[in-house]
Amino acid sequence: MSAADMTLRAGQSSAILPDRGGVAGALSDLFWKRPRFLLVLMLLPPVLWLGIVYLGSLFALLLQSFFSIDEFSGLINREFTLKTYGELLLPANLDIIMRTITMAACVTIASAIVAFPIAYYAARYARGKWKALFYLGVMLPLWSSYLVKVYAWKLILAKEGILTWFLGKLHLQWLLDAWLSLPIVGGNSLSVSFTGTFIVFVYVWLPFMILPIQASLERVPVNLIEASSDLGANPAQTFRNVLFPLALPGIVAGSIFTFSLTLGDYIIPQIIGTSRLFIGQAVYAHQGTAGNIPLAAAFTVVPIVVMGFYLWGAKRMGAFDAL
Amino acid sequence: MRSDLARASLSLKVAAAAGLLFLHVPILLIFVYAFTTEEKSYQWPPPGFTTQWLAVTWNRPDVWQALGLSVQVAAISTAIALVLGTLCAAAISGSRFFGREAISLLVILPIALPGIITGISLRSAFSLMEIPFSMWTIILGHATFCVVVVYNNAVARFRRVSGSLVEASMDLGANSFQTFRYCILPNIGTALVAGGMLAFALSFDEVIVTTFTAGQQQTLPIWMLEELVRPRQRPVTNVVAMVVVLVTLLPILAAYYLTRDGDQVAGSGK
Numbered sequence: 378m379s380a381a382d383m384t385l386r387a388g389q390s391s392a393i394l395p396d397r398g399g400v401a402g403a404l405s406d407l408f409w410k411r412p413r414f415l416l417v418l419m420l421l422p423p424v425l426w427l428g429i430v431y432l433g434s435l436f437a438l439l440l441q442s443f444f445s446i447d448e449f450s451g452l453i454n455r456e457f458t459l460k461t462y463g464e465l466l467l468p469a470n471l472d473i474i475m476r477t478i479t480m481a482a483c484v485t486i487a488s489a490i491v492a493f494p495i496a497y498y499a500a501r502y503a504r505g506k507w508k509a510l511f512y513l514g515v516m517l518p519l520w521s522s523y524l525v526k527v528y529a530w531k532l533i534l535a536k537e538g539i540l541t542w543f544l545g546k547l548h549l550q551w552l553l554d555a556w557l558s559l560p561i562v563g564g565n566s567l568s569v570s571f572t573g574t575f576i577v578f579v580y581v582w583l584p585f586m587i588l589p590i591q592a593s594l595e596r597v598p599v600n601l602i603e604a605s606s607d608l609g610a611n612p613a614q615t616f617r618n619v620l621f622p623l624a625l626p627g628i629v630a631g632s633i634f635t636f637s638l639t640l641g642d643y644i645i646p647q648i649i650g651t652s653r654l655f656i657g658q659a660v661y662a663h664q665g666t667a668g669n670i671p672l673a674a675a676f677t678v679v680p681i682v683v684m685g686f687y688l689w690g691a692k693r694m695g696a697f698d699a700l
Numbered sequence: 701m702r703s704d705l706a707r708a709s710l711s712l713k714v715a716a717a718a719g720l721l722f723l724h725v726p727i728l729l730i731f732v733y734a735f736t737t738e739e740k741s742y743q744w745p746p747p748g749f750t751t752q753w754l755a756v757t758w759n760r761p762d763v764w765q766a767l768g769l770s771v772q773v774a775a776i777s778t779a780i781a782l783v784l785g786t787l788c789a790a791a792i793s794g795s796r797f798f799g800r801e802a803i804s805l806l807v808i809l810p811i812a813l814p815g816i817i818t819g820i821s822l823r824s825a826f827s828l829m830e831i832p833f834s835m836w837t838i839i840l841g842h843a844t845f846c847v848v849v850v851y852n853n854a855v856a857r858f859r860r861v862s863g864s865l866v867e868a869s870m871d872l873g874a875n876s877f878q879t880f881r882y883c884i885l886p887n888i889g890t891a892l893v894a895g896g897m898l899a900f901a902l903s904f905d906e907v908i909v910t911t912f913t914a915g916q917q918q919t920l921p922i923w924m925l926e927e928l929v930r931p932r933q934r935p936v937t938n939v940v941a942m943v944v945v946l947v948t949l950l951p952i953l954a955a956y957y958l959t960r961d962g963d964q965v966a967g968s969g970k
Binding site: 399401402404405408409412413415416419420422423424426427428430431432433434435437438441491492494495497498499501502509511512513514515516517518520521522523524525526527528529530531532533535537538539541542580583584587612633637638640641642643644647648657660661664670673674677680681684 | 708709712713715716719720722723724726727729730733741742743744745780783784785787788790791794795797803806807809810812813814815816817818820821822823824825828840843844847870875876877878879898901902905907908911921924925928929937941944945948949952953956960
């Protein structure tokens with residue numbers, strides 16, 4: 378129908394080319410005349426895949442969090458209940474949630490502090506070759522194997538490892554011992570303490586913080602900083618009143634990654650850390666040997682809700698423009 | 701008086717250098733440990749150096765099997781992600797429509813939410829639908845979060861390819877397929893290769909989702925995870941770790957060199 382329509386119009390106005398021949402040509406004409414059709418055709422495969430495979434299973438999981446487990450038979454009772462969410466509020470489970478959120482917050486703040494100088498130098502001072510070097514210097518660790526990075530820290534933090542050796546050379550062994558004797562953050566050695574878990578988290582997620590901060594700092598005009606010092610501000614004041622507020626969206630954008638990734642990770646605390654659980658480990662334990670899928674599902678809702686609030690706050694601070 | 705050429709203060713230089721060292725020294729250490737003669741502990745400094753563990757690792761069938769599965773999974777997932785990611789990027793960048801934001805969020809979601817959520821959702825969906833675990837269940841998970849990497853690379857490039865280029869090609873009599881083949885593909889090609897390489901690296905390295913979607917199959921990261929939790933053959937693990945670093949390093953470097961000149965795409969000036 379549309380082809381005939383086209384020929385008719387082609388007869389009326391010679392500026393319009395005649396129809397293209399063949400199946401490919403007919404399809405091309407159809408795409409050109411009905412861009413919506415092409416759009417739907419292009420969107421259909423990815424949306425179907427993500428909608429069915431990803432959203433489908435996500436909803437299946439959320440649904441299961443409203444089921445409960447029968448304590449005697451261990452079978453899943455498929456009736457709507459909020460009992461499983463109630464279990465989250467048990468002291469032991471609440472402990473896990475608070476511990477994970479505290480860790481995520483500490484990791485986020487520490488990575489922002491470590492990331493800022495790197496991002497600032499790369500954005501403001503590095504030029505040409507150095508700029509490329511800085512970029513690769515952040516991208517390579519970001520993309521190299523997660524497990525290898527964790528493994529490297531197992532080597533470093535081991536009692537017989539390089540860190541102990543290095544501190545011994547500097548005659549600072551007492552400092553490490555004093556730190557390890559502290560409650561909560563200490564432990565038998567760094568590789569079985571929260572301090573170790575914390576260091577590895579910061580290390581693994583640091584590149585995710587550097588990149589958005591750098592992106593936001595690139596957009597700060599240099600003359601703004603010059604104006605600030607011309608007007609008599611010392612570097613600390615310039616940082617506090619000019620640089621930091623302008624970099625904040627970038628920091629918030631980076632913190633989305635560090636916070637979310639820490640909330641969901643279960644491998645780092647399992648390999649380097651104490652026996653006290655994090656949310657990810659609890660999820661893994663409950664769905665695995667215990668077979669308590671509803672409780673595991675309820676646990677995964679915690680990071681989703683926390684991240685939901687976090688993203689909402691971040692959007693209000695303009696963090697998405699810095700991504 | 702300050703100018704753009706102002707030198708960085710010493711403390712800033714030191715802090716930036718220390719940060720970069722912090723990022724790189726741990727990975728470099730892996731290379732040293734791969735050649736240590738110490739078998740039973742992570743002793744530093746290494747008591748001696750040997751290359752015998754390279755040969756030992758080379759003759760390990762379980763390592764080869766895991767490597768083979770990882771490469772297979774990564775290759776197939778990348779292929780799927782390339783098709784889905786490019787289609788999505790073309791649709792999103794080419795037009796404005798209702799639900800556009802929702803779809804771009806949908807693409808990013810699998811990587812924005814913690815991997816454990818993707819993993820356990822897929823696992824519970826598989827068990828609900830009674831799908832047995834296989835290589836394909838692993839691929840299903842990997843392809844899902846690889847789409848975003850291809851999408852990000854492609855969408856950035858599509859934005860720079862001018863629409864008038866496509867119109868000119870069609871005006872000159874090319875059909876849609878010819879336009880795609882001769883006009884769009886050469887312009888987005890490097891971005892797709894880069895996205896594909898990053899997707900490959902991402903899939904090759906993925907462990908969190910894989911622990912949930914694999915049954916008895918062992919990908920290389922799963923093999924490494926088991927060694928990490930219960931170390932049995934430290935020297936072999938050291939060598940495997942070194943190889944993994946090298947294998948992921950190459951696609952990342954290649955992806956960087958392919959996309960760094962992305963500003964010079966034809967028609968980007970409009």
